[in-house]
Amino acid sequence: MTATQPAPAAPPTDAPTSIFDPTLRSVTIGLLALVFLGAFEALALTTVMPAIAADLDGTAWYAMAFTVTMGSGIATLAFAGALADRRGPALPLGLGVALQAAGLVGAALAPTMTAFLLARVLQGVGAGLAVVALYVVANRAFPAALHTKIFAAFATAWLLPSMVGPLAAGTIEQLWGWRWVFGAALVVLALATVALRPVLLPRTVAAPSDPSDALGDLSSAPGTGVPPWPRRAIAVSVLLAVLVIAVNAVAETPGAWRLLGVLGLIAVLVALRPLVPVGTLRARAGLPAPIAMRGLAFAAFAGAEIYVPRLLVEERHLTPTQAGLALSLAGVAWCLASGAQGRWEQRLPLRPTLTTGAALIATGTASAVGVATLDLPWWVLMAGWTLVGTGMGTIYPRLTTVALGQAPAGQDGFVSSALQTVDNVGAAAALAASAIVFATVGAVSVTAGYAACFLLSTAAATLALLVTTRVRPGPNPHETGSHASDPD
Template identity: 30%
Template sequence: MSAGMSSPNASVRLIDRALAPRFALLCLGIWLNAADTLVTATIMPSVARDIGGYQYFGWSVAAYLTGSIVAGACSGKLSLALGLRRATAFSGLVYAIGCAMSALAPAFVTFILGRLVQGLGAGAVVALCYVAISALFPERLWPRVYGAVATVWGAATLLGPTLGGLFAAAGFWRGAFWLFVAQAAIFVGAVMAMLPADKGDAARGRVPVPQLALLVLAVSLIGAAGVVASPHLAIGLAVGGALGMAAMLAVNARTPHRLLPRSAADLSSATGLGLLTIFATETAAIGFTVYGPAFIQTQHHASPLLAGYVVGAIAAGWTTCALLVGKVPAERDGRFVRLGALVILAGALASAWATPRGTLIETALAFAGLGAGFGLCHAFIARRAIAGAPADEQAMASGAVPTSQLIGGATGAAGAGAMANLLGFSHGIDPALAQSHGPLLFAAFTPLAVAGVLAAWRLGR
């Protein structure tokens, strides 16, 4: 029985014979992305001990997020060209191939390539899953479906570290990726069985290739700054990465086929301020997800499972506060924009000290505070950034919110890897070096958190 032919009582419920399998399909697609980062962050110290590559640590996240950005920008074109069913199934297959590449990787460079392919698949899967909601459910249920699938991200906060920790503790980190290969195979089969067949139209849609190329180049230059021997060359590469970001924004403002709204670089607009706040705060915070598990395991002789849960406090703090402030009226959201940005800054400073020098409890509390800052303001920043865009760009502004966050994550992960290598962590986390240089590694990105506060302060007016 189709969604449109469900009985009146069934059509107002998500869980019935017709809709439950479709809802499970969406949850599985979102789960593949939601759990990936926390699972991988938990097992990364085990990966590096097995196949080396501490000097490329940040790329495990940066490559994945860069792939997600590219795929997210191309998913609409892919859906138009192939049709929703084939595009979603193809994306799931790409994700499975990336997971298999990571699982089979004999060296860290191959592992990073697998992570890039994973990101390409996962970014497209998530984008297309949200598109599929309109094809699988009656319109009256769309708001409830969007709210329900959001709980998958909260579930990943709890289950992600558990999965990663169990596989790492068993000395079989590759098994975590094989598990996701199996889940992706189930997802592809379910997509082919449940999504309606549709024809594509390759002539429709344009991908913003110049902006994506400049973005990938900029992130690559920032990451490369950490693996070159010459400090002068490292500085030059980092500057080149920053210029690449600026060039991407300049090109984006001058082309009709944009990755971000035209006002993304206009700091006199609410859209520009909002996207800057999201980018800057994410860039400042992502280093704790990348290097937190390794520092916690080394400094406290903690198990991968425990380290994963300590880092998971960031997501837990975010989710908890987001639920608490979810019904704040629009006329009061400016206060939470400012308050959240200030809490992010305070949480980042506390976490920069606690991660290398604090107790486990102090570290978890600092991480929870950092996440709480995002939970307090992220939705309201997004609301103002989207509302501040011209009417014909509000849909693009909606997509630009997660895209800006992904760009910040990829940039911050690459930058954290570069900074870690410059500070002497290219061959692992030495306890004495962690005590002396660890705070500088994490605090190096505090100026970006300050920039986020300044932008949020203006946005909150």
């Protein structure tokens, strides 16, 4: 802070200091329950999908059960952000919860694989609407001093299902059948809905002198006027979803089809431009930089993650349970690092923190290259992937806080949508690129195939490390009156 800048106003003495403050507790529980549901549903499906495919005679559509949900979610992100900016987060959140409920019921009752896939589309649309609204609610309902804490809590809520979700889903499937797994998810969704009543059914805003209304007015963000509908961005998001599904579908096909996959990846990057702030693909300093860095980091993580247990099982001859320990260690490390950021944010300067986190991710993925090519022991990969989890947990809540803190007035829905878009597209593009590389290089040498995939992730992590120099804390545009680029 320079000598000419006024000191920031001290927060009100009665402002909440904990995300579980009585005025915020219900909303916090509801938000965390939705995050928990997303993780549980994803992990549970992975566990019971073999039984579903066998029961519904849908083995040929096995992978599509995952990709249609991802694609339909991407298709709704721009619409969800625009709706939150125009009408507040309650409407997209309510629609998202309702569609997720319909999808869970449809999946539980599906008589055929076609019906099951349609239910998965409903779940994806609902999740896309809800996750954007979830971040907008967090940004508007919680004081700025608690933003990193609530985003760090999201990581914990995501970790818990990774520890108990597969076991719980497997147990439910064995005792009562796979359909009841979706029933269990529906119970979690119902609990989240009850807890989120203050958001879904907002009351009249209390007078400014009344400090008891900690949630304030979530119906609109500060600013002037109503932002226009980004029709082009909404249309492009649907096209992007189709491209993502198509690219992943052809990624592992032989011959010329892989070339189409490469061309599809280029088309995905082009289609991404209208859905993020101008300058994001160049990682321009300011608002675009933290969004770009988050997409690169998640691409590095997702592109390598699926090959870590595969290498440990196929090349180091560990059991699947032993190999899965690498993913569990990374998940725990992610959670602990996020918790540290939420607790000690004020003591940890932004740029050194982001630099350290990105360096940990790059070091961890590079260790995977060493294990693949230099015949290093398996525990090196375990330790390296733990570093990756630590790095992700270090940067994620801080990048989210920085990006939403720089969202211009009335556009935190757009920024939330952009964050979710780069996460999903980064992961999908990285998975497709890794599949193409592994299928191509691995045909010559399996070891070289693993190394090439991990090198791709190391390159993405290195780019994220370079972007840290362009990420900077800035004044909240809600207060300064600055304007972002037109999301359209």
